Amino acid sequence: MDASLQKKIVKQYYKARIENQKNEYLHPSYQLEQKLITAIKLGNEKEAISTLKEINKQKRAKLANNTLRSLKNSLIGSCTIFTRAAIQGGLHPESAYNLSxxxxxxxxxxxxxxxxxxxxxxxxxTFIRELKNEQLPKYTNIVMQTISYIHEHILHELSLEKIAKDLYIHPSYLSNIFKKETGTTVSNYINQKKIEESKYFLLHSELSISDISNLFRFCNQSYYTALFKKYTGVTPKDFRELNHQNES
Known part of the structure; x- marks a missing residue:
């Protein structure tokens, strides 16, 4: 670190300590923060909200000179804590980071x-709902690696053979162990995950259904539509329209 920058940070640190002491301000206890993290990890909404409210009875730290900016920074810090807690509870890291x-x-x-x-x-x-929806069971390392690979490459062309090659596993072995532990095939899991992820773009983007189909590397829009209906019971068009109607 640049010496002048380090000196500036040290100076600001001691200035903040003096101001906090003068204003009799203390940060929320580490124990309370851990209590909140544990509640989120366990999916205990009531305990998590109660603990957050207990924390917020105290004055928030000054994180910027502008009051609104300081509050936003505080919430971003909270979001970071919630994200890590959800990951520890079993939410897939990529899902947690995207939500964050x-x-x-x-x-x-x-x-x-x-x-x-x-x-x-x-x-x-929101984090606890996603945690409960997507909480990963305890699988063997190979299956967990496969699931992580699918999550991280969801916008790419995916196949059993490609995943097996990249993870240095024989395709037949991967196919058998994945089906045994998850109850579904690698191909089916890929399709389910792609359909689930595509819902976000249907709800929160202006992309056409054709563009979304291309984004997720489906061979064509008709196949995407058929697959979407297979897993959800409705077409992508109907799904988008129904949810937009509910919002209005």
Whole structure:
């Protein structure tokens, strides 16, 4: 680190300590933070919300000179804690990070302090809901590696053979152990995951159904539509329209 920058940081650190002492400000206890993390990991909404409210009874740290910016920074910090807690609880890291990205963007778009305070609570509900929806059972390392590979390459062309090659596993062995532990084939899991992920783009983007089909590397829109209906009971078009109607 540049010496002048380090000196500046040290100076600001001691200045903050003096100001906090003068204002009788203390950060929330580490024990409370751990209690919150544990509650999220276990999917205990009531305990998590109760602990967050207990933490927020204390004055928030000053994280910027502008009050609104300071509050937003505080919520971004909370989002980071919630993200790590959800991952520890079993939410796939890529899913947790993607959710975190969306939530932070939402924080940045808000300017009402009261709504921001409320949104912090809603973030906990969101993470716990996703955690319960996608909590990974305890699989062997090979199966966990395969699932992680699929999550991380969901927008690429995926096949049993390609995954097996990249993970240095024989395709037949991977196919058998994956089916044995998960109850489904690698191919079926890939399709289910692609359909599930594509829902986000149907709901939160202006991309056409054809573009979404291409994004997820389906061979054509007709195949994507048929597969979507197989797993959800409705077509992508109907899914988008029904959800937009519910929002209005």
């Amino acid at each position: 990205d969306v939530l932070i963007q939402e924080i940045e778009s808000m300017d009402d302090p009261a709504k921001l305070e409320e949104f912090e609570i809603n973030m906990i509900y």
